[in-house]
Amino acid sequence: MKSAWTWIAIILIVIAGYFVVSRNKSATNDGVVTIGAALALSGDAAPWGEVSRNAAQLAIDEINEAGGIRGRQIALVVEDTKSSSKDSVSAVSKLVNVDKAQAVMITWLDSYPGAESVMPENIPLISQDAAIESVNVPVNHQNVFSLWYRTTAKAQSILGAMDRAHVKTAYLVTQNDSYYATLNAFLKEEAKKRGISIIASESLNPTDDGRTVVSKVKAAKPDAVFFGSYDDKLSVSFMKAYRGIIGYGIPLYGDEFIEQDFGNGNFDPAWFEGVVYYVPADPDPAFARKYEARFGKTPKFSAGTTYDTVNVLARYLADMPADTALYMRKTSFETVTYGKISFDEIGGIIADTAAITTKKISGGRIVSAGL
Numbered sequence: 001m002k003s004a005w006t007w008i009a010i011i012l013i014v015i016a017g018y019f020v021v022s023r024n025k026s027a028t029n030d031g032v033v034t035i036g037a038a039l040a041l042s043g044d045a046a047p048w049g050e051v052s053r054n055a056a057q058l059a060i061d062e063i064n065e066a067g068g069i070r071g072r073q074i075a076l077v078v079e080d081t082k083s084s085s086k087d088s089v090s091a092v093s094k095l096v097n098v099d100k101a102q103a104v105m106i107t108w109l110d111s112y113p114g115a116e117s118v119m120p121e122n123i124p125l126i127s128q129d130a131a132i133e134s135v136n137v138p139v140n141h142q143n144v145f146s147l148w149y150r151t152t153a154k155a156q157s158i159l160g161a162m163d164r165a166h167v168k169t170a171y172l173v174t175q176n177d178s179y180y181a182t183l184n185a186f187l188k189e190e191a192k193k194r195g196i197s198i199i200a201s202e203s204l205n206p207t208d209d210g211r212t213v214v215s216k217v218k219a220a221k222p223d224a225v226f227f228g229s230y231d232d233k234l235s236v237s238f239m240k241a242y243r244g245i246i247g248y249g250i251p252l253y254g255d256e257f258i259e260q261d262f263g264n265g266n267f268d269p270a271w272f273e274g275v276v277y278y279v280p281a282d283p284d285p286a287f288a289r290k291y292e293a294r295f296g297k298t299p300k301f302s303a304g305t306t307y308d309t310v311n312v313l314a315r316y317l318a319d320m321p322a323d324t325a326l327y328m329r330k331t332s333f334e335t336v337t338y339g340k341i342s343f344d345e346i347g348g349i350i351a352d353t354a355a356i357t358t359k360k361i362s363g364g365r366i367v368s369a370g371l
Helices: 002-031 045-064 085-097 151-164 176-194 210-220 232-245 259-261 285-295 303-319 324-330
Strands: 032-040 073-080 103-104 125-127 142-147 169-175 197-204 222-229 252-254 276-280 333-335 339-343 349-351 356-362 365-368
Touching: 032 045, 032 085, 032 303, 045 073, 045 303, 045 324, 073 085, 085 103, 103 303, 125 210, 125 303, 151 176, 151 232, 151 276, 151 356, 169 176, 176 222, 197 210, 210 232, 222 232, 232 259, 232 333, 259 276, 259 356, 285 303, 285 324, 303 324, 324 339
Parallel strands: 032 073, 032 103, 103 125, 125 142, 169 197, 169 222, 222 252, 252 276
Antiparallel strands: 276 356, 333 339, 339 349, 356 365
16 A cells, blocks of 8 residues: 555656646746757858858847847857758758747748748748749748749849940859759840840859850850859969959859958959859848847848848747748838838749849959949
């Protein structure tokens, strides 16, 4: 009998302990709102991963200092995508299934796709730096969105620059990945509207020798060349070959990575002389000052959209709608990048400003292209 009472006492203690643990766990979950961040902290995209982590933490600290979300603090849980599709999927899966993130942001979803397909329908996934046209076309993931600049605006900007320079024929050379495949399609469409003939399009891998394609470009004799790549090895190979084989006789146009490469010690600054390129407009001055004061660095172009992404997700978590897809498309959000925005049917931003500008390397300096 004594043994029976002993076992009953043990069972009661275990049950009591279970309820204490469960209550504490529930209190912890009720007290903190988790935003997951799948960021490239290693690999090709690591420089942007660091910028995104900084900007996200800045936004979260501001929200928490202002009282959080309905009195609850936000916790940022970060996983490294390692600049690959496989690890992006793993990172998002962990954030959702293990860390129980109630909303998730992800870097470079266009170049490293896959995570969009593993997200539960009731949890939003927002990329701060992916072309939505690469992510949600042809398959439209209704709970996946992007705050990145629209591909249409990029194509209009750079083809507009070519048009004003009286370019009639152009050659496209870009890195071989899903983002650039989408960009090329938009460039060709915009070129057609402007009467510019795209005489050839080349997709290169990082291991390809730039001299081979540059020799083909020289033989084709286009009025202009557009080059786009985020891979250092490929960009060095192409730029060095271009200036060595073609020189400065055929004008070169590029994308936002031109500005990054121009300040990169792996490149000869002289290679970029005369290059015209599009780039996101400078961030909101107040935000830029806050970022620089906190981190001692000038914010790169993805910092503003990352900051905005956190604030959009915080607004979503404050309202906790029953229908994620409907809410995101019916709600307007304030941003430091574009002003007021909303999301369209494929999850891309609708804004009054494209926030894209055109610049040029002239005399060893970055200047406005005056367009």
